[in-house]
Amino acid sequence: MAQEQAGRLLRSAKWRADLTAGVLATWPADPGRRTPGEWDAVREAVPDGKRLPSSVIGSRTRQVAAFAKKHGRLPVDVFELEAAPRTARMLLLSACDGQQATLVRGDDPGRALLRLQLPTRPDPCSYADWAWVACPITLPPTVPSGAVLHLPTLRVHLGRVHADLTYTHAVPTVRRTGHTVALGVDWGLNTLLSAGTVRLHNGTITALGSGAQFRAAGVLAKQHRLRRQGERLRAKTDHYQRLIGDTSSHSLSGRHAVLAEEIRRVSARRSNLNDALAWSAARWTVGQALAARASVIYVEDLRSMEARGMGRTLNTRLSQQIRGQIVDRMRHLAAETGIAVVTVPARGTSRHCPRCLVPLRHRKAPDRPTTPGWWGSPRTKSGGGPSAPTPTAAGRAIATWARGSASPHAA
Template structure:
């Protein structure tokens, strides 16, 4: 139900850490280091059991069952992973003498089923691509049906794998290949998704702005009986940014270990203002820019159709993009050094090989540290962009934010370094952060087709010209233009307004508009978007004359030129000893009179 003042539930994630631990049976305090050790034993059991189950199920018959979605009795497989695994008889095997509760087995099978179900799509795509692969040319024939379409990035990766196998086997395979034939089983992540279990393994409560998690942990690396699994009560503080929010339910977290110890990856359900996509009359389009993370523009719908002032907003990343580029280059350099040392160690003497392996370990540790730092910067960049974009949309009165469909967006044509740098940007993380932040104020984020958004005119849908280079766009027919990212934002917002009645909704994803419709967007002088904020403490050299600023972002509007100086038009012969310096005037006659006399003649 939607309407003014209505709310809707939505889930979000956050992280926290425990600051106190006690034994649930005796109430005695437990050190956090001991808790980290016991959680490590739990993760070791889950990881080993999951790896064993994945390697045992790594065969084509497993993916045939998952693709069909039916069990042996021709019943539909349930969505819960541990229930589907139990119905199929897929259970992990533990070492002899090790006792593991059945609820921990649920956690193992749920994580394995989530991984295999994700790879089932890849198995189907590889089978279709290998049937159309030509080993002589290394080209995959285009699909004949729409269901066989795959993203171009996924296609290139599979094509490289098929080419490598063709070179290794010396020809094309007799039958289409499966995923189990071109790659090995995936590694299991060291984590415990205890949300798939019930109260016998873990439960969570909230009291006085604190979360209390009660979970069973082993007391030794290889527990032999039920008595060696004891409940521990962990207490963590709720982050400050969640105080005052209408949270209706707290879900069991996922437990992981990092360099600081035990980390909770929690989820919660809260009530947010409900958004009505069909009644949207104003939209904001966000274009992913190669120079910054994103730029936006506003489009409104009125009695005269679609209109926009073509004034855009560009996100200022505060130098984080440059920092990310530096960290990426550093990580690539460390990877290249480690790869080169690995090649040298393969043929080196034993004493030299040991020295090289020690250097490789140091390089790998540095590379992991750089990767962790990049992850933190990407998260900070994503949420800072989401807050700035949401504030801009709220000030403009937009009810929907349109972003480019990332599955159809591919960076190309800017060189190997810039293409790789743009591909490594945290766009998907920024979309998730934007959807989360915008939902808190009742704004819906939808994805629209990206093709042609910065190359076509929003008014006449004709190709745009580039009079000022790559970053400018201009339509001589409609007399509109400006920054190409802002023009792309107008196109994206237009597509969201035209397709608001036909969105495709999938669970866990933002609503998607698949078809790009066209309607002319006229340029209006009404101010639809808010005025971008300006720095309050800008340093200005008062000795220099002020430069007249252009209005808006349209570079083609007429700006009167300043009055010409007489020294730019009159060039009399300089006196003896003067080399033509403009500091020496040749006549006491005022410059304005000279200029006027020249205009009259």
């Protein structure tokens, strides 16, 4: 278990070291905005940089720029840029064999028995210093009764031992081609997700229904409140740290420790809220696909989107959205039902009408030239807005799908 945990830390450190070395070797003239040539250079310098989201490179660039602003020079490597990593307090039982731990099901499908050897003294010297311990585990209802259970990872949380359990079970095969009903999903700011279903029949695409929306305004508002609270706490903590300096017995040290603990609690609440929101949005999307009998879900690939130039508040709201987590959960839930998830490049998805695939242009009613208009295709009748219920994110994907070509991003 110690070797497996050390190996994970070393692999993570190796990846961060290669990323930092590539960024430092191709340091741009303006760290805030790279030119296309500088982007190509840094992707060539980073291992597997062609597939790396630009947000990862941008965040490491900002970290290096903050170090340079503080010390007046660039860091030598990642070991000067980052502190030593901390190891998690957990037991990786998956790295053990049957002589160390076993996991079997009982007569009750909702129960399992974990047996593992634990030392009876702090410094075990022989096999006599180890003893078998039986730990009954209550399985959640999401674990199928016929699933094969694997050894869990044990961790301590709030004084209780939790088991992170993995299992394997058969799922339907996901098709790469031959889809006739598709669900297109579009991202929004206040309306987190919008979805619409289309059918392909004899080369003609027909919209089904009027579409649906996943609104999470209350959860997103709470998320923004926690973010602002965390920013205020961090600003106050940094101010206390400047006043304390190197003095270990300063009168503000107690307040600084209290604020640091409160920051940790706010961060944990934000993490739990994001995780719950990601699972809820993914379940809603897969549920929409099941209700429409769709065999494929098209969703925009916005991993490389950087929010800038829209104001401080809007930039922050855009950057705080958990699109990557939602897509990962969506793939996981869709695989259990045999539904394919296809990520679509975002470029050009909002340029065409999702119904007729004609380039959109801004139009106004002839009798109301001073009122705001709408975005529509030249085929749209004057005086009315866009009538297609299908979200524009599926425009490019549906066009590719109608031509009969398979997407390279199919899962």
